[in-house]
Amino acid sequence: MKSIESLFLISGSGDYPRLVIESARAAGVSRIVLAAFENETPPEIAALADEVHWMKVGQLGKLIGAAKKSGARDALMAGQIAPGNLFNLRPDLRALVLLARLKERNAETLFGAVASELAAAGVHLLPAIEFLDDHMAGKGHLAGPKLKARHVADLEFGFRIAKETSRLDIGQTVIVKNGTVLAVEAFEGTNEAIRRGGELGRGGACMIKVSKPGQDMRFDVPVVGTKTLETAAVAKIHAVGVEAGATLLLDRTRVTQAAAAHSISIYGL
Numbered sequence: 001m002k003s004i005e006s007l008f009l010i011s012g013s014g015d016y017p018r019l020v021i022e023s024a025r026a027a028g029v030s031r032i033v034l035a036a037f038e039n040e041t042p043p044e045i046a047a048l049a050d051e052v053h054w055m056k057v058g059q060l061g062k063l064i065g066a067a068k069k070s071g072a073r074d075a076l077m078a079g080q081i082a083p084g085n086l087f088n089l090r091p092d093l094r095a096l097v098l099l100a101r102l103k104e105r106n107a108e109t110l111f112g113a114v115a116s117e118l119a120a121a122g123v124h125l126l127p128a129i130e131f132l133d134d135h136m137a138g139k140g141h142l143a144g145p146k147l148k149a150r151h152v153a154d155l156e157f158g159f160r161i162a163k164e165t166s167r168l169d170i171g172q173t174v175i176v177k178n179g180t181v182l183a184v185e186a187f188e189g190t191n192e193a194i195r196r197g198g199e200l201g202r203g204g205a206c207m208i209k210v211s212k213p214g215q216d217m218r219f220d221v222p223v224v225g226t227k228t229l230e231t232a233a234v235a236k237i238h239a240v241g242v243e244a245g246a247t248l249l250l251d252r253t254r255v256t257q258a259a260a261a262h263s264i265s266i267y268g269l
Helices: 016-026 060-070 083-087 093-101 107-120 149-167 190-201 226-234 252-262
Strands: 006-011 031-037 051-055 074-078 140-143 173-177 180-184 205-209 223-225 237-242 248-250 265-268
Touching: 006 016, 006 060, 016 031, 016 074, 016 248, 031 060, 051 060, 060 093, 060 107, 093 107, 140 252, 149 173, 149 180, 149 205, 149 237, 149 265, 173 190, 180 190, 190 205, 190 226, 190 237, 223 226, 223 252, 226 237, 226 252, 248 252, 252 265
Parallel strands: 006 031, 006 074, 031 051, 205 237, 223 248, 237 265
Antiparallel strands: 140 265, 173 180, 173 205
């Protein structure tokens, strides 16, 4: 990891931005400038930064302007933007020009185009896991109760299915039970897929989350956090399978504690 003194952090919702800020500070980053989005970035996250630029989702010109003013040469994206806000997008002129150039509009093409705009402004977009090596999932049993062979078999089956659905850009999460696919994540997001699959499984189902083949780790990194486990617990999910080396446990200590509290196994595949 190279030495970084100043970081331009593009922050969505959730705990991800907080973990990045804490880990970046621990790695020696002395100044963090935040691009914060109205109705997305929590105020308590903004309070952790040295400088904050508030904007609406879709104000690309303002985002690039804030990146230039920050003086940082490195940027990082962390946190989610609610799908509903993407549909309620009010793009500025710069965003409209960018969107007009795209033949396909998904997370990879949209954020890839934003990365190119940042690069043109002299700001390099780092992998979203730059400071978070200690929170990446490894292989085998990671947290919660030990698994029986039949549950591991379900996780391995679900892993193969999820890899295929993610290759087709449908979704990166599936819910399975006894070798049957109960739910596949699509635009509704991970938590809704968990609820739907859990209801159909009536207890004892497994959730599997993977990366897309060739996934750009600068954005859209697979994440499992305490909220994921809380949702899984309500849905009576028995085990969560994650792709080793490609999934972020947000953050690892809290996820481990939550897995134990909810008796949910986490297993790296």
